[in-house]
Amino acid sequence: MRKHTYTLAAVLSTAALGLAVPASAAPATVGYTAKASTTDSTDAFFQAVLRSVAEKRAANPDSAAAVTVVYDASRAPTFSTQIARSTQIWNSAVSNVKLQSGSASSADFSYREGNDSRGSYASTDGHGSGYIFLDYAQNQQYDSTRVTAHETGHVLGLPDHYSGPCSELMSGGGPGPSCTNAQPNSAERSRVNQLWANGLAAAMDKALDKS
Numbered sequence: 787m788r789k790h791t792y793t794l795a796a797v798l799s800t801a802a803l804g805l806a807v808p809a810s811a812a813p814a815t816v817g818y819t820a821k822a823s824t825t826d827s828t829d830a831f832f833q834a835v836l837r838s839v840a841e842k843r844a845a846n847p848d849s850a851a852a853v854t855v856v857y858d859a860s861r862a863p864t865f866s867t868q869i870a871r872s873t874q875i876w877n878s879a880v881s882n883v884k885l886q887s888g889s890a891s892s893a894d895f896s897y898r899e900g901n902d903s904r905g906s907y908a909s910t911d912g913h914g915s916g917y918i919f920l921d922y923a924q925n926q927q928y929d930s931t932r933v934t935a936h937e938t939g940h941v942l943g944l945p946d947h948y949s950g951p952c953s954e955l956m957s958g959g960g961p962g963p964s965c966t967n968a969q970p971n972s973a974e975r976s977r978v979n980q981l982w983a984n985g986l987a988a989a990m991d992k993a994l995d996k997s
Contacts, residue, residue: 832943858893872935882982929966
């Protein structure tokens with residue numbers, strides 16, 4: 787089975803459309819199939835997104851109460867349908883955070899597309915800049931909406947759980963290419979709601995201390 791790898795450390799500005807991020811800029815990975823420990827890598831992406839959202843909210847304390855994570859999908863036009871569907875899935879599944887399309891200048895993370903021998907991946911520089919890279923070949927092998935929803939789950943704080951069943955979104959490639967489920971289960975939905983209730987509160991405290 788071809789591996790579905792998501793790298794969580796390359797700097798956003800080095801990833802041109804259609805080009806692979808250099809391996810030297812990618813010390814941590816999150817894989818769609820079992821490859822390495824991913825807890826720390828997933829947390830790095832989640833913390834970067836939290837920090838980005840918290841800093842914007844601290845700068846605009848009069849904003850709406852709902853927590854919104856803004857994404858830019860302009861550099862992944864081939865996957866516009868899958869991105870829209872995966873964000874709709876998550877917005878229907880959880881209540882403490884919402885995903886919203888926006889411009890590159892306002893985005894907390896973005897989507898990219900192209901060819902990469904490592905497959906699709908998510909990357910962050912650890913300072914609020916991050917993206918999901920969607921590999922063409924891999925999205926033909928696996929259900930593309932499931933891949934995109936799975937990766938977006940990492941953005942929202944969920945780690946991989948390869949031994950899980952197809953009904954578990956974060957089991958990734960564990961159940962094999964025939965699995966097309968793109969919906970998070972009840973435990974995954976609950977975990978995301980919990981992470982965004984508690985995690986954002988802590989991130990806000992830090993952001994406000996800097997203000």
